[in-house]
Amino acid sequence: METSKRGFCLLLATFVAGVVFFGAEAPTATAVPSFARKYKTSCQTCHVAFPKLNAFGRAFKANGYRFPAGQDQEMVKQERLPLGAEGYKKVFPKAVWPSDIAFFSPISAHMINRVNIQSDQVPKTEFEFPHELEVFWADTVGERFSYLAEIEIDEGELGYNGFLQYDASPAFHVRIGGIDPQPEEFTEGRRLTAAHYNFADIRGKSGGFRLRDGSAGLEVQGAINGSKDVGGLRYRAGIVNGDGRTDSNNAKDFFGGIDYKIGGMGVAGGPQQAGSEKPWVDNSVTMGILGYSGKATYETDQGIDYDDKVTYLIGHVSAWVGDLNLLGVYSSQKNDNPSGNGRELDTKAWFIEADYVLYPWLIPILRYENTEKGSADAVQMIIPAVSVLARANIRFYAEGQIRLDDAGKKADKYVVGANWAF
Amino acid sequence: MKPAQPIILAAVLAWLSQTPSNAASLSGTVVCKGVRDSADAVVYVAAIPGKTFPAPKEHAKIDQANLVFHPHVLPVLVGTTVDFLNSDAVLHNVFTPDACAEKFNLGTWPKGQVKSYEFKKECVATLLCKVHPEMEAFVVAAPTPYFAVTKADGSYRISDVPDGTYTVKVWHPKLKAAQKSVTVAGATAADFEISK
Numbered sequence: 001m002e003t004s005k006r007g008f009c010l011l012l013a014t015f016v017a018g019v020v021f022f023g024a025e026a027p028t029a030t031a032v033p034s035f036a037r038k039y040k041t042s043c044q045t046c047h048v049a050f051p052k053l054n055a056f057g058r059a060f061k062a063n064g065y066r067f068p069a070g071q072d073q074e075m076v077k078q079e080r081l082p083l084g085a086e087g088y089k090k091v092f093p094k095a096v097w098p099s100d101i102a103f104f105s106p107i108s109a110h111m112i113n114r115v116n117i118q119s120d121q122v123p124k125t126e127f128e129f130p131h132e133l134e135v136f137w138a139d140t141v142g143e144r145f146s147y148l149a150e151i152e153i154d155e156g157e158l159g160y161n162g163f164l165q166y167d168a169s170p171a172f173h174v175r176i177g178g179i180d181p182q183p184e185e186f187t188e189g190r191r192l193t194a195a196h197y198n199f200a201d202i203r204g205k206s207g208g209f210r211l212r213d214g215s216a217g218l219e220v221q222g223a224i225n226g227s228k229d230v231g232g233l234r235y236r237a238g239i240v241n242g243d244g245r246t247d248s249n250n251a252k253d254f255f256g257g258i259d260y261k262i263g264g265m266g267v268a269g270g271p272q273q274a275g276s277e278k279p280w281v282d283n284s285v286t287m288g289i290l291g292y293s294g295k296a297t298y299e300t301d302q303g304i305d306y307d308d309k310v311t312y313l314i315g316h317v318s319a320w321v322g323d324l325n326l327l328g329v330y331s332s333q334k335n336d337n338p339s340g341n342g343r344e345l346d347t348k349a350w351f352i353e354a355d356y357v358l359y360p361w362l363i364p365i366l367r368y369e370n371t372e373k374g375s376a377d378a379v380q381m382i383i384p385a386v387s388v389l390a391r392a393n394i395r396f397y398a399e400g401q402i403r404l405d406d407a408g409k410k411a412d413k414y415v416v417g418a419n420w421a422f
Numbered sequence: 423m424k425p426a427q428p429i430i431l432a433a434v435l436a437w438l439s440q441t442p443s444n445a446a447s448l449s450g451t452v453v454c455k456g457v458r459d460s461a462d463a464v465v466y467v468a469a470i471p472g473k474t475f476p477a478p479k480e481h482a483k484i485d486q487a488n489l490v491f492h493p494h495v496l497p498v499l500v501g502t503t504v505d506f507l508n509s510d511a512v513l514h515n516v517f518t519p520d521a522c523a524e525k526f527n528l529g530t531w532p533k534g535q536v537k538s539y540e541f542k543k544e545c546v547a548t549l550l551c552k553v554h555p556e557m558e559a560f561v562v563a564a565p566t567p568y569f570a571v572t573k574a575d576g577s578y579r580i581s582d583v584p585d586g587t588y589t590v591k592v593w594h595p596k597l598k599a600a601q602k603s604v605t606v607a608g609a610t611a612a613d614f615e616i617s618k
Contacts, residue, residue, distance in 0.1 A: 041554055041556055042556040044554075045489075067512075069511040075489065278552065279513075279554075360552075392555065
C-alpha cells in the first residue's frame with residue numbers, strides 16, 4: 001500500500017512538473033560539456049566526434065544521462081547540492097522526496113558557424129557566424145529525474161526548448177517537453193553533416209509540417225539489453241502536438257518506434273568489446289522501424305481551413321564494422337491533402353551513408369540521397385564530407401551537397417563549418 | 423686496557439659510517455614552481471657505475487578507478503612488472519607512446535581483470551587510455567631502488583641509501599627535470615627547486 005502510494009505521488013509529480021515546465025519543439029542540444037565537467041571526462045567518452053554518439057554515449061543516454069551499471073554516483077566528480085537528506089525517503093509522503101542538483105549551474109553552449117557557397121544564390125558566398133548559438137542546462141536531479149533546458153538563436157530567431165524526464169529505469173523513461181520523433185540514431189542533432197537527413201526534411205507544402213522540427217508532447221522510451229548484456233531492444237512511443245509548440249487543431253499526433261541491436265554493447269550498457277582500444281568500435285547491426293501519424297490544419301489563400309493527414313513509415317539500419325559505420329534509412333511519407341485540393345502526395349525518401357573513422361579526429365563521410373516527391377522527378381544528391389576534430393570540443397567540417405538530377409544542376413552547395421561546445 | 427675500549431668502538435663506528443654499504447637516508451624538499459602544489463615529483467638516485475639491482479619479484483600496481491589512474495605517478499626499479507587493474511564497470515585501455523617502454527598497448531579489458539607490463543629499461547613512460555582520453559599517469563622506471571615521490575608540500579624521504587656520492591635526479595610530469603651530485607652520509611638532506 002505504502003509503495004503504491006509513493007508510486008502514485010511520483011507519477012503525479014512527474015505530470016505536474018511537466019505542465020509547469022514549458023512544452024517545446026525538439027531540443028537540439030547535441031553535445032553537453034556540463035556532463036564532461038560533471039564526470040571530469042572527455043567528450044570522446046560518449047562521442048565518436050560530437051555530436052555523433054558512440055555506443056557508450058547511447059547507453060549513458062538510455063540510463064537517463066547516468067553511467068550504466070549503477071556506477072553513476074561513484075563516477076560523479078563535481079560537488080552536488082543535496083536537496084534533502086537521504087533519510088527523508090523514509091519520511092515520504094510526509095516530506096518532499098530528497099534529491100540533489102549540481103552545485104554550480106550545469107550550463108553549456110554550442111556554437112555553430114558556417115560558410116555557405118552556392119552559385120545560384122546571392123550572395124554566392126555567405127558567412128554565417130554564427131549560424132546558430134545554443135545555450136543549455138542539462139543535468140540529473142537525484143536518482144530519477146533528468147532535464148534539459150535550452151535557449152537557441154538560430155539565424156536571428158530566438159527559440160526555447162527543453163524537457164523533463166522521469167527515469168524509472170533504463171527500460172522505462174517518461175519525457176515531457178520537446179520531443180524529436182525520429183529514429184534514435186537518426187535524430188536531427190546527431191548527424192555530422194550540415195545537410196539535414198532528407199527523410200525528415202520534407203514538407204507536404206511550403207511552410208508545412210516536417211518531421212525534423214519535432215514537437216511538444218509526451219513520450220515513453222526504454223532500452224533493454226539482449227542476452228549477456230549484448231545488443232538489445234529499444235522502443236519509444238509518444239503523443240505530440242504535431243505542429244511544434246502550439247497545435248493547429250484538436251487532433252494529436254502519435255508515433256512509435258522499435259529497433260533491435262544485434263551484437264555490440266548492450267543498449268542499456270554492458271560489456272564493451274574487449275580487445276579493441278577504439279571506443280567507437282562496436283561491431284553490431286541495429287535495425288528498426290518508426291511510424292508517425294498526425295494531422296495538420298492549414299488555411300487556403302481564400303482563408304478556408306483544411307486538414308492534411310500525414311503518415312510516415314520509416315525503416316532504418318545502422319551497422320558498425322570496425323572503423324566503418326554504415327547507415328541507411330527508407331521513408332514512405334503520405335500527405336492526404338497537403339495543398340487543400342484533395343490530392344494526395346506520396347513521398348519516398350531514402351539515403352545510405354558511410355562514416356569511416358580514419359583517425360579518432362578525422363572522419364570522411366559519404367552520403368547518397370534520393371527523394372521522390374509525388375510525380376516530380378527524383379532529387380538525387382551526393383554528399384561527400386570530412387569532419388575534423390581540432391580538439392575534442394572543436395570540430396571543423398567541409399562538405400559538398402552535389403545534386404545529380406537535371407533540375408539541380410546549378411544548385412550545388414558547399415559548406416565549411418566550425419562548431420565548438422564548451 | 424679498559425680506557426681504550428670506548429675509543430676503539432668509536433673508531434669502528436666512524437669507519438662504518440663512511441663505508442658505502444652503510445645504509446642511511448636521503449630526504450628533503452622539492453619546490454615545484456609554477457604548479458598548484460609540489461606533489462608528484464620523483465626523486466631518485468641515478469645509475470651507480472658497476473652496480474646493478476635485481477628486479478623485485480613482487481609486482482607493482484596501478485588501478486583504474488572512477489576514470490582515474492591510481493597512483494598518478496609510480497616510480498619502480500627497472501625490471502619491475504606493473505599490474506594494471508580495471509576497477510570500473512567500463513572498459514579501459516593502457517598504452518604508452520614512449521619508445522623506452524616499447525610503445526606498449528595492452529588492449530582493453532573489463533572490470534576486475536588485470537594486464538601487466540615489465541619495464542625493462544630506464545624510462546619515463548606516459549600511460550594513456552584510448553577509451554578515456556583525459557586519463558593519464560606516469561611510470562618512472564629508475565636504475566636504482568632508491569626513489570621516492572614527493573608529497574603535496576614537496577617533502578620526500580628515501581630510506582636505506584648507502585653512504586656515498588651519487589647523482590640524484592628529480593623528474594616531474596610538468597616541470598623540467600633537474601639533477602645534482604649529493605654526498606650521502608648518514609641522514610642527509612638535499613633540496614631541489616624545479617620549474618617550467
